[in-house]
Amino acid sequence: MQIKFKVNGEAREIEVTPFHRLLDLLREDLGLTGVKEGCGKGECGACSVIMNGRLIPSCLVPAPQADGAEIITIEGLAEGNSLHPLQEAFIETGAVQCGFCIPGMIMAGKNLLDENPSPNEKEVRTALSGNICRCTGYTKIIEAVMLAADKMDSKGSGSDE
């Protein structure tokens, strides 16, 4: 089966089977290895990507369900050499240790900030509740998302002036 979809703004066409998962397509066929496989069962959030505007676990999407979809992965956030404010904030706060969960965390953070540009801490915690990190203890990750919200907010108001 041939499916067509958009990944990080680029149209792709790919041959798939029903036992391919979206995660497999992204990692194996398209080489987007920023998408991580942790548990493979939707419990860890490492494989989270944004599909049609919603944060979803790419390990639980049969490939044919991605037909026609628009997908954003961690690879789609930076613009050229400039990092996305979320990526900058994760570096500045020291929110990354081993790094395996971070692409999923950042996508969860992006999904939140797309819907709610100035979340409170509780909202950040809820938004990240489907992502597990075994290194950091979460505190700095939550700080990073809050910092990114500030950065993006000040950018926004700057352009208004």
Add this chain to the structure above:
Amino acid sequence: MKQENKQTISGRDFEKYFQVKNLKKALEIKAKYEDQILLIAGATDVLVENYEKLHEIKNWLDLSRVKELKFLEVKEDKLILGPLMTHYELKNSQRLKQKLPLLAKAAAAVGSPQIRAKGTIGGNICTSSPAGDTLSALLALDASFKLQSKIDSRLVKAEDFFLAPKRNGLKDNELLTQIEIPLYPEESLSFWAKIGRRKALVISTLNLALVLYFEQGLIKRAGVAVGSAAPTPIRLREVEELMLGKSLAELNYRELGEEVKKRVSPIDDIRGTKEYRENVVRDTMVNALKSIEKRREGGKNAD
């Protein structure tokens, strides 16, 4: 890709993956393949259950693009739902929060943000796990399920639908096509709680739904249901009847908690022991009644 899932691709592989666009076609395929086809919608249960053996599945019926199965409408005295409504959509629906906050609250407790974005209420019902988070809410709210085949359809009450762990009354040629929940005119207050080891991504150790409908201070109708405390989610009609015609002040909360405890039959498993569940279901019932009492006094409708 997992090595186990690696298979050569041939043009034939897709003959048996049906991504249908309308219900008529879905019902035709279900009539033809009966129990020899795997149904998916959100796929969040199916892909976990078949982890590393997806290639063994021969026939797939993917309902995710059947638009006519995704709706939420208020029709006179009932709210009707399409089974493809996701937990995310239910949790955020203003209309649902206003009409049936109990169900919106249960939907908000399912899995994680990621799972709620994909998982559907129809999937939660048809998987029929004793721990399914929305099921106790549906039972307490007196929901019915429309089960449709190519030739006819029938309406089955939620309490008659669940038969055993992950077993239900769907026939091999039927699909769940609608969920109907009565909207009663009386003022109502509800409570839903999930007990688990953490807040997110946890399968209920126990969940309890309570809804009380008041007329002139007296309980006119009641719904009590629990999940993860018996082989299926169960509605406790006998406990409901003990509350009818009384005011909250006339109820003995502790005794009602004991009545709930008497009627559950939990097991020991990795999420909790039988004894733990029996005691917690009693205490949760007491908390549910206290919570409703507090909100009734405060004049607040919000849960």
